[in-house]
Amino acid sequence: MIRVILSILLITSLYSQSECDGFRYTDEIFSQVNVTSNILYGGNYNPNIWGQNPWQDLYLDIYEPVGDDVEDRPLVFFLFGGSFVAGSKTNADIVELCTRYAKMGYVASAIDYRLTGDLIWSPNSETAYRATAKGMHDLKGAIRFFRMNDETSNDYRIDSDRIYAGGVSAGGIIVVNAAYLDQESEIPASLTDYIAENGGLEGNSGNEGYDSHFHGIINLCGAVGDYNWIVEGDIPVVSVHGDQDSIVPYGDGLITLFGLNMQVYGSYVIHETMLALGNISALYTFVGEDHVPFIDSNAAMDITVEFTRDFMVDLVCPADESIMGDLNDDGTLNVQDIIIMINIILGDEYNEAADLSGDGIINILDVIQLINVILGVED
Numbered sequence: 302m303i304r305v306i307l308s309i310l311l312i313t314s315l316y317s318q319s320e321c322d323g324f325r326y327t328d329e330i331f332s333q334v335n336v337t338s339n340i341l342y343g344g345n346y347n348p349n350i351w352g353q354n355p356w357q358d359l360y361l362d363i364y365e366p367v368g369d370d371v372e373d374r375p376l377v378f379f380l381f382g383g384s385f386v387a388g389s390k391t392n393a394d395i396v397e398l399c400t401r402y403a404k405m406g407y408v409a410s411a412i413d414y415r416l417t418g419d420l421i422w423s424p425n426s427e428t429a430y431r432a433t434a435k436g437m438h439d440l441k442g443a444i445r446f447f448r449m450n451d452e453t454s455n456d457y458r459i460d461s462d463r464i465y466a467g468g469v470s471a472g473g474i475i476v477v478n479a480a481y482l483d484q485e486s487e488i489p490a491s492l493t494d495y496i497a498e499n500g501g502l503e504g505n506s507g508n509e510g511y512d513s514h515f516h517g518i519i520n521l522c523g524a525v526g527d528y529n530w531i532v533e534g535d536i537p538v539v540s541v542h543g544d545q546d547s548i549v550p551y552g553d554g555l556i557t558l559f560g561l562n563m564q565v566y567g568s569y570v571i572h573e574t575m576l577a578l579g580n581i582s583a584l585y586t587f588v589g590e591d592h593v594p595f596i597d598s599n600a601a602m603d604i605t606v607e608f609t610r611d612f613m614v615d616l617v618c619p620a621d622e623s624i625m626g627d628l629n630d631d632g633t634l635n636v637q638d639i640i641i642m643i644n645i646i647l648g649d650e651y652n653e654a655a656d657l658s659g660d661g662i663i664n665i666l667d668v669i670q671l672i673n674v675i676l677g678v679e680d
């Protein structure tokens with residue numbers, strides 16, 4: 302009977318996909334990705350150096366694994382770099398990051414955000430903070446777009462409780478500051494009026510009324526304006542940074558691009574501050590490397606993806622030691638647990654996690670109950 306049950310279960314497992322199975326979110330289990338480009342997610346005014354204030358529509362691209370049957374998938378954003386004056390959602394590194402994360406089972410999105418020429422013509426802390434704030438507002442508008450869609454048409458099958466944001470260089474600065482500059486009392490004096498006139502910290506880049514919160518950060522060579530904005534209980538962050546970065550400081554230093562000379566705190570300070578507060582953080586340092594080392598190095602890109610992937614999987618699929626029947630502690634119930642349970646029975650052993658019936662005896666009834674749970678017959 303056991304042999305028959307195992308045969309049925311093995312056949313069934315060929316056509317079903319356990320989300321947190323130890324492969325999804327760590328391996329590129331999908332060979333193809335579908336990209337839906339230029340979806341309008343919002344818009345906002347974008348003042349220029351000529352004193353005009355034109356409206357700018359904002360678009361995003363969505364990367365989804367082909368052949369995926371999982372509902373409620375985690376969503377990860379990747380924002381491009383370019384010093385707030387250049388770049389696009391189709392930057393090569395952004396395309397690769399989105400593609401590789403989608404192949405691992407995520408829904409990935411690359412977004413437009415408003416650029417500015419002010420930093421070139423008038424480089425100071427006010428124009429720098431305004432450039433960052435515009436990106437923060439646009440990111441939050443994009444997050445709200447997905448939450449709105451999730452509640453209405455559910456076109457992209459995302460899990461609103463597992464939304465993450467990543468960014469490269471300027472994109473990383475936007476993401477980190479969007480996460481940690483989250484109190485009105487923290488707003489720098491040079492930014493107070495702009496924030497007050499443009500929708501507060503939430504901004505007004507679209508889809509107002511929906512939550513813009515996200516649950517984790519992939520910081521690729523970014524920085525925060527003030528490490529004191531980071532407090533106990535803040536959301537987890539994984540950072541990748543070169544310790545010889547001449548554009549965005551690895552530690553405590555100045556951004557000097559365009560003659561700016563603006564104090565920021567890079568990935569090392571962010572990481573140390575997070576750990577000191579008991580928050581979750583990981584940092585990979587490219588020793589001896591300058592800004593964004595993975596831009597022109599396949600090996601560095603592989604390291605970046607693998608390091609951030611290993612961090613993210615613990616957020617997406619947190620271990621749950623309380624799952625009855627999870628006899629190999631991999632966070633999911635599958636045929637491997639059936640095999641272990643049968644070996645427990647044949648060895649006349651006892652394991653509390655295998656005693657699904659709670660009768661103090663592990664037997665074929667527990668095997669049948671575990672199979673029913675895996676097949677969705679029982680909770």
